[in-house]
Amino acid sequence: MIALRIFAQTSLRPLSTGVKVQAAPFSTSTFQYASALKTAKRAKxxxxxxKNEMKQSQKAMRTDKVDPVLGKAENPFLVRLKAELAEPEVLSKGFETSDVQKLLFGAEQAVLVLNERQMGSNEVIANKVKLNEQKKRLVIxxxxxxxxxxxxxxxxxxxxLAREEFARFPGDTGSSEVQAAILTVRIHSLMDxxxxNPKDLDAIRDTRMLVQKRQKLLRYLKKEDAQKYFLAIEKLGLSDEAVNNEFNMDRRYMQDFSIWPGRVMVKESKRDLExxxxxxxxxxxxxxAALASKAV
Amino acid sequence: MARQNFVGYVISQGKMDKTIKVRVLQKYYDAKVHKDLFKRKDFLVHDEGNICKEGDLVRIEATRPLSSRKFFAVAEIKRNIGQQFAKYAEEAKQRVSEEEQLKTREFLERTQLKDNDQQLVFLGDLRTVASLKGKELTPEEQETVSNLKKKYMIQTWDDQQLFQMEFERLEEKVQDLLQDYKLTQTLQSIIASPDKSAEVLQRTGLSGEEIEKMRRNVRKNIIRKFLKKADDATLLQLGIQL
Structure with a gap:
């Protein structure tokens, strides 16, 4: 009885669905109206x-997702950093090429002068000394x-290099941007x-901690100086999403960004695959269909 | 009746058309901990123009129900933090790309300018400089010198010693020490006789009153400075020999 009453009420209301319900030619029944209404509602x-499913699938297929660890691929700043590192005259342990060259020249001159004082000027001996010094230079x-x-x-x-690039003033070693840049360098070398070494779980854990530390630093910077924050993340190849979203270095992340290409990290269910x-x-x-329509 | 009014931050935007999510904080007294705490409630809010951005501070106002969960609309954007963020992001994109282009170009120029075997070239240059030093130069040699100066951006190297041996450095040091020793000796003798010291001090342009007022150490310092700077002729006039 209650159901009947509801149907009667609904049939009195004007139809707002835009679907036309055929008027019954004879013996009108509230049930017929109700079912038509139901189908119209269901269609809507x-x-x-x-529409929503389409949107969601498009969202899932999005290609502009930024890797929260490594950032955008081919980031010009990091590419340049690598190129600087590969320069032939870059020396390790903080030595400068010109300083070392000057020192070696001085050493050569010292030997030449001493020889000249002891034995007088001798072309043959001088050449021998020069050859010997040349060998030493190569070794060094x-x-x-x-x-x-x-x-x-x-x-x-x-x-x-990263510190000098991000410093607010010469000698700045502690501002958030500098810290984030240094962490980025460390993260990249750890990710290599x-x-x-996929089995080195400690290294994975360390990377995760570094990434989360960088996120924290950058979030602080956003609160303090938004302009500097956006400059920093743009330069490091990160996105606002990559900084602010939760990040756990989990299997899903490794699968999505193919850290080890070809390895299946997350097994998908049959339903998902279908x-x-x-x-x-x-x-x-x-x-x-689009191609066919074009051809026509 | 007045409409319900709240102020809150936009926490989600762009996921639903003409709809944003606004978080409203409300203070309440917690009887258990005897303290004011914040209660938060999220509202779906109508935003007709899709203007609001995440982070904006907005005032929302109750309307008739717009959908099953939406019965508020944006009345006013109080602080457009989110829109400013979007602006900053856009600016940063342009600035960083310009900066990177410039720096990359600089780097490439720097590397291309370098000779292939830079170490040997640098040594060769040092050798030529050493060989040319202290000589009278032919026009050709002068040209090489000017070219080298241009290459290493040096104005002059005539007053600089290119290479100094250890014994030469020590010799210089000994000379300096000897001079210092002589100067100190003379100073002691001058300070010992008040007439002499007054004579020297008057030479520096000080009056008798000033000299009397001075302490001994100040007097001594002034005389030392004078002895260091004065030339041999003035010293001879005063009867001092270093």
Missing amino acids: AMKIKQ SRVLSMKNSNKVEQTKFATK HVKS ERKLIRRTRKKAVR
Whole structure:
């Protein structure tokens, strides 16, 4: 009885769905009206659902997601940092090429002068000395070259460059941008290690902690000086999302950003796989249809 | 009746059309901890123009129900923090790209300018400088010198010693020490006789009264400075020999 009363009430209301309900030619029944109304409502709901699903799938397929660890690929600042590091005359342990060269020249001159004082000027001996000094120079350049140094030295040099680049004033070592830049250098060098050593769980944990520390620093900077924050994240290749979203260095992240290409980190359910297949198929169909319409 | 009014921060935007999520904080007294605490409540709010950005501080006002969960609309944007953030992000993009282009170009120029075997070239230059030093230069040699100056951005190297041996440095040091020793000796003798010291001090342009007022150490310092600076002729006039 209650149901009947409700149907009667609904039938009195004007239809707002825009779907025309055929008027019954004879023996009008409230049940018929009600079912038509129901289908119309369901159609509308289906339409909304479809729209939403499309939106969600597009969101999932988004390609502009930024890696919260490594940032955007081919970041010009980091590329330049690497190029600086690979320069042939860069020396390790904080030595400058010109200083070392001057010192070596002085050493050569000292030997030449001493020889001249002891034995008088002698072309043959001088040439011999020069040859000998040349050999020493080569050895020293090999010992000091950045190419032959260890990872610690390389990171130190990159850190120095990053610090100078982000400093608010010469000698600034502690501002949030500088700290974030230094952390970025460290994160990148650690990620190289993680990529080649997937079983080193400690390194993964360290990377996670560094990334979260950088997030914290940058969030603080956003609160303090938003302009500097946006400059810093742009330069480091990060995005506002990558800084503010929760980050756990989990399997999902490793799968999404293919840290170890080809390795399946998250096993997807059968249903998910089928759904993805369906999406792919519908896309293909749409493309084919578009091409066909163009051809016509 | 007055409409319900709240002030809150926009916490989500762009996910639903013409709708934002606003967080409203409300103070309440917690009887358990005897303290004022904040209660938060999130509202879905109508934003007709899709103007608000995440982070904005807005005032919201109750309206008729617009959907099952939406019965508020944005009345006013009090502080457009979120919109400013968007502006900053846009500015940063442009500035960083310009800066990076400039720096990359600089780096490339720097590396291309360098000779392939820079170490050897630098040494060769040092050798030429050493060989040319203290000589009378032919026009050709003068040109090489001027070229080298340009290359290393040096104005002059005539007064600089290119290379100093250890014994030369020590010799210089000994000379300096000897001179210092002689000067100190003379100073002691001058200070010992008040007439002499007054004579020297008058030479520096001080009056008799001033000299009398001075303390001994000040007097001594002034005389030392005078002895260091004065030339041999003036010293001879005073009968001093260093």
